[in-house]
Amino acid sequence: MNSLFLRLHNEQIEVDSEEEFDGSTLQFSWVVLNEESDLIDEGSSDAPSLLADVAEATGSESFARTVLFISDALTLFVNTEVPGRTSSQMTKALPFTVETYLSSDIDTMHIAHGSVRRGARVDCVAIEKDQMQTIVDALSAFEIQPSYCSTVGLQIQPSGNSIAVLADEDSVWIRSSEELAVMEPEVAVDAIPMIAQPSAEQEVEVHVRNFASNGTFSQSMRKFPLAELEDSTESLFVHVAQSFDPDVGINLMQGDFSVLEHKDIDTRRWLTTSVVALGCLLVYIGVLAGEGLWAGFRADALDQKAEELYQSIYGQSSGRQNPARRMRSHIGGGAGQSGNFELLLGEFATVVDRMGSSISVHSLNFRDVQKSLSTELETSSLEALDSLEKALESGSMNVEINTAEQAGMGVRANLTMSLKS
DSSP, X not given: OOEEEEEEOOSOOOOOTTSOOOOTTOEEXXXXXXXXXXEEEEEEEEGGGHHHHHHHHHOOOSOSEXXXXXXXXXXXXXXXXXXXXXXXXXXXXXXXXXXXXXXXXXXXXXXXXXXXXXXXXXXXXXXXXXXXXXXXXXXXXXXXXXXXXXXXXXXXXXXXXXXXXXXXXXXXXXXXXXXXXXXOHHHHXXXXXXXXXXXXXXXXXXXXXXXXXXXXXXXXXXXXXXXXXXXXXXXXXXXXXXXXXTTTSOOSOOGGGGGGTTOOOOHHHHXXXXXXXXXXXXXXXXXXXXXXXXXXXXXXXXXXXXXXXXXXXXXXXXXXXXXXXXHHHHXXXXXXXXXXXXXXXXXXXXXXXXXXXXXXXXXXXXXXXXXXXXXXXXXXXXXXXXXXXXXXXXTTEEEEEEEEEEETTEEEEEEEEEEOO
8 A cells, every 4th residue: 555755845834823724825745655665656735635636646545654744944853861760760851851952831842752761862853732733733624644743854864973964955954863953055065064073083974965956065065075975866855755764763743642643544454464363363273272182181191190199109198189289288398489470461461451452562571580571562652651551550560661762653662560569
């Protein structure tokens, strides 16, 4: 199924509390790619005619996903250190850390972030809540519901000490590991050599990808010895769409806007997958049934051997007590802590089942020495992860969130659970 990529060109969104913004002035570039990320078509439209224009040009009326790129001018990028001993504590402290970079009240801002790991700086992006809400509402009015929202600058991925540059006719994006800036080409020509000053320890590599056709910016960069220049004949937005990686950027559809996630679902594909999964499940159940019958025969045989072993040592006894339990009573052994795993798994499974499709469990690992259960899972949002943590701790478990990071359209986390003493 095809994917739709939209780039909003408006650098200011009119927000008027007295008059609803109808979205008719929103201007977009759009790109449609097939499942192999090959270009089907591209174009430009205003919001009211966008879907009709796309359908006429490509024959596509529904999409596996809709990805929206808003102007970097609407957002503020912040790379910051966040206090906290755990990822959960860091996530809660993050808005207060970002607040020091803002000129507006933190309550009026929507803060989205990337991976949150102990000891690592966190990438964040801030946008006025009213601006974000206005964009989302305007698009929804025209039946456009993005599942991922970011900026072009956030899709640039520098490596190490390098600086990555994307240049278009009107704008130049400059991205380092800790900074992101957008400026006009005339300004960027002078700014890039200043930003890329080599240090005493190492030189800074500058990777420039130029999409401008006039050649002026490209000629200026060739005079800069540290710049590695690559001219592209395709459009910048086609390049961004084809190289799109949800794990690289920051999805603004977090927090108050996370309810919009996973709207673009390919129903036919999921139905087919469900049928296949059901068939596999039936086969699996058949195999388990066979194994169960065999295990039952083996268990009866082993139980008989255990009974014979007990009688050979302690003689005949009355009753039908469990021979293993009787053996422990003779040698002074207890039942041990073998129930910890069952208790942890049972309570975890109950909570996950109650929370439904917002959680996907990838792995489980029980540590017998620590008597703890670790899990790698994915939630639809940080709010869903926080709800899971509270639900588990409301019972008989202690929960520690070791890591929590953005993963595509959701949040991937690692949790460790143990029984309360």
